[in-house]
Amino acid sequence: MAMNIFHQLLCRSSAWERNSATRIVPWALGGVELGDSALEVGPGYGANVRTLSARTTALTGLEIDPALAARLRARRGEQLRVLEGDGTAMPLPDKEFSSVVCFTMLHHVPSPAQQDALFAEAFRVLRPEGVFAGSDGLDSRAFRLMHIGDTCVPVPPATLTDRLAGIGFTDIEIGTAANQFRFRARRP
Numbered sequence: 001m002a003m004n005i006f007h008q009l010l011c012r013s014s015a016w017e018r019n020s021a022t023r024i025v026p027w028a029l030g031g032v033e034l035g036d037s038a039l040e041v042g043p044g045y046g047a048n049v050r051t052l053s054a055r056t057t058a059l060t061g062l063e064i065d066p067a068l069a070a071r072l073r074a075r076r077g078e079q080l081r082v083l084e085g086d087g088t089a090m091p092l093p094d095k096e097f098s099s100v101v102c103f104t105m106l107h108h109v110p111s112p113a114q115q116d117a118l119f120a121e122a123f124r125v126l127r128p129e130g131v132f133a134g135s136d137g138l139d140s141r142a143f144r145l146m147h148i149g150d151t152c153v154p155v156p157p158a159t160l161t162d163r164l165a166g167i168g169f170t171d172i173e174i175g176t177a178a179n180q181f182r183f184r185a186r187r188p
Contacts, residue, residue, distance in 0.1 A: 116166075
């Protein structure tokens with residue numbers, strides 16, 4: 001999913017990794033147990049790897065961009081298993097993970113239908129009672145400006161409960177703060 005040069009520089013910066021580790025992930029996952037086997041969809045440059053690997057026994061990253069997947073393997077391969085693949089058609093078996101997470105990447109999925117396909121795939125690869133959680137940015141003028149030249153299809157939080165419930169998720173929680181939203185849902 002396309003990202004402009006400004007966005008690429010931001011997402012691979014140590015400042016972004018600190019922000020994600022100290023603000024985004026703790027807020028999005030507060031009170032959420034990842035269990036023994038977590039999948040991060042769209043880990044990108046790996047900003048969340050250190051934080052997530054401390055919360056689970058086994059971490060897998062599914063990255064669509066071959067160059068980013070190779071970079072992750074080279075730089076963080078000891079902390080996670082890196083797979084190259086599309087979150088809308090995950091090359092993974094059913095019910096493999098205790099949790100699936102994604103952070104600040106849903107808006108890079110090119111259409112609502114493809115976002116729903118990603119949600120359905122998260123449901124498929126989750127074990128019963130597994131949790132799907134994460135966060136993304138709220139649509140705004142500043143958000144759109146930062147994404148000029150990017151794939152940018154913001155997820156309206158007001159639609160997310162119905163979209164996730166339609167796939168089969170239960171115990172759905174949506175929260176907003178400042179310029180982002182978080183979501184949590186469970187596979188029954």
